[in-house]
Amino acid sequence: MAESIAGGRTSDDIPEEAMMTWRVANSLETLRHQLDARFPGRGLAADGGIGDAAHQARGSDSDHNPWYGPGIVTARDFTHDPAHGLDIQQVADQLLGSRDPRVKYVIANRRIATGRTWQWGPYEGANPHEAHFHLSVVADPLCDDAQNWNLPLFGEAPDGGGGGGAIEPGTFTTWGTDVNVRAAPSLGAAVVAQLAGPTRVTVTCQTRGDTVSAAGHVNDVWSFVPALGGYLSNIFIDDPAAWLPGVGDC
Numbered sequence: 001m002a003e004s005i006a007g008g009r010t011s012d013d014i015p016e017e018a019m020m021t022w023r024v025a026n027s028l029e030t031l032r033h034q035l036d037a038r039f040p041g042r043g044l045a046a047d048g049g050i051g052d053a054a055h056q057a058r059g060s061d062s063d064h065n066p067w068y069g070p071g072i073v074t075a076r077d078f079t080h081d082p083a084h085g086l087d088i089q090q091v092a093d094q095l096l097g098s099r100d101p102r103v104k105y106v107i108a109n110r111r112i113a114t115g116r117t118w119q120w121g122p123y124e125g126a127n128p129h130e131a132h133f134h135l136s137v138v139a140d141p142l143c144d145d146a147q148n149w150n151l152p153l154f155g156e157a158p159d160g161g162g163g164g165g166a167i168e169p170g171t172f173t174t175w176g177t178d179v180n181v182r183a184a185p186s187l188g189a190a191v192v193a194q195l196a197g198p199t200r201v202t203v204t205c206q207t208r209g210d211t212v213s214a215a216g217h218v219n220d221v222w223s224f225v226p227a228l229g230g231y232l233s234n235i236f237i238d239d240p241a242a243w244l245p246g247v248g249d250c
Helices: 026-038 088-098
Strands: 075-079 103-108 111-114 132-137 171-173 179-182 191-195 200-202 205-214 217-225 230-233
Touching: 026 075, 026 132, 075 088, 088 103, 088 132, 191 230, 200 217, 205 230
Parallel strands: none
Antiparallel strands: 075 132, 103 111, 103 132, 171 200, 179 191, 179 230, 205 217, 217 230
16 A cells, blocks of 8 residues: 555655655754744744655756755745744845855745845745745855854744743654554554644654655654654654654654
8 A cells, every 4th residue: 555645646656766865954954943942833834845746846946856965955945924923024034134155045925035135026936935935045065054043033032932942852843745644653554643734743752664655755764753642654754864863762
């Protein structure tokens, strides 16, 4: 039995030669962790690192593909969630104001600005980027500079985000839509929950199980998520490591 993925495809549709190792640039992961800590209640519905099938078809024309270096994705999207303090226009404006040399371009609310001009201009792409902002970092070693982003919002007290503080160990973000959580690490096990979109989950352990393939990647590791009462294939956890760091065996 093949696990279904976005677009109605199954793991049987993905050629083995298409599978590859990838990771998101370290600078983008740093920003994600900073935003998670600053706004711990923020929504994740429009978050994303590696691109979907439509992005993959564009090759090096999309920074959401692992086209730079040894499989490095140089773009990430972050969800607009003003109810929990994260306003994409505020973050995007502060990124431009920082003049950080890691910035290649930023898109938000039908506007785009590059790290050459640092000025907003109209964006005419199909996606208006009103539900999230997009940050691309430069395709050179600077993309892996993991130093903190120096933005004014990170020096303020949390606004509407709850208790604040660091993200709990073992907490990750999922990707994909309609992702199944199963009673056991098996494609034949009962579905105990389903994740409609990107979700922050805390896993307590991981184990080997059935192999799952999706979006050109393959993994046989599953993580146990106590809050959901079941196992989630690591293929749908937005971390480039097949075996999640800092998580023990079940």
